[in-house]
Amino acid sequence: MHYKVSVIVPIYNVRDYLARCVENLMNQTLREVEYIFVEDCATDDSYQILMDTLARFPHRRGDVRVIRHEVNKGLTMSRADGLDVAAGDFIIHSDSDDWTDVTMFEKMYDKAVSDGAEICICDFFHVRKDGLKRENVTLDCRKPHKEFMRDYLSYLWNTVWCALVAREVYERSGARPPVGITFTEDFYLMVRLFQFARKFTKVNEPLYYYNQMNSGSIMHSLMKDLFPQESDCYERTIDWFKGLGVYEDYRKQMQWRLLKSSCYLVFQNRFDELREFHPESHRYILSVPSSLFNFKVKVMMILAFLDLDFICRWDNKRHGRF
Incomplete structure (x- = not known):
């Protein structure tokens, strides 16, 4: 199958959240999606949960690739290994303790294609104990490139999981996830992709659920x-x-x-x-x-x-x- 979108999902010790993440990915309304799960030597039963959940979606079996590391490499290297095999026209990332709206990839892909854009972004939800809080991404994709980049460098949420990026931009820029950085690693990668992309667009809907209740997340580190x-x-x-x-x-x-x-x-x-x-x-x-x-x-x-x-x-x- 020719894939319109490849989604890369690193997995490490997310047993309490993984099933929901995988279910929403498998239920995406866009059919031509390639799913790349990178299991990074989890010490819990995340791998078994992944396989059990995937087994409930036999119609997606041919679209799934599971990579298992022999040693723990960390988030950025897991993403890099996923990029090495991604075949879709566009690439997006998802963290395995978060989840996506089931229409996310279809809406973002259609918007990117209809607008002739190489990167499409969207709004998202913060998932907190007191409920959901919408994050409206205030970037204006209609601005000239240099002005947009200045705004992007001043913006706090430079995330990989709310940006659908043409594979050609990765190839043109040579951008890769950074080695030795596990905080602001999204900024590092996305700045390089945006600098080399020719046109941007946006879906003005919250399509991603950013889970801030995972105490094992890097965001809870000192x-x-x-x-x-x-x-x-x-x-x-x-x-x-x-x-x-x-x-x-x-x-x-x-x-x-x-x-x-x-x-x-x-x-x-x-x-x-x-x-x-x-x-x-x-x-x-x-x-x-x-x-x-x-x-x-x-x-x-x-x-x-x-x-x-x-x-x-x-x-x-x-x-x-x-």
């Missing part, structure tokens, strides 16, 4: 472990923009990103590190948009840069942060 990965991601991206000769187009937005990555230092009383971390970025603090961090963080950073960090220490102590 920030002290994530700060160096986030800053490394942005530093690599700056170097990549410089290699393309376009860094000056995005200098301000990437300095904002560096400031965002250093927010953690403010709340850990690590003010000497903060002052030494990319001093060029300090001049951009007043212009950082609220989408990246709030006004209070901005004030605390300014106090630290003015060597008035004793105020920040007092506030951190008062709120029990440190």
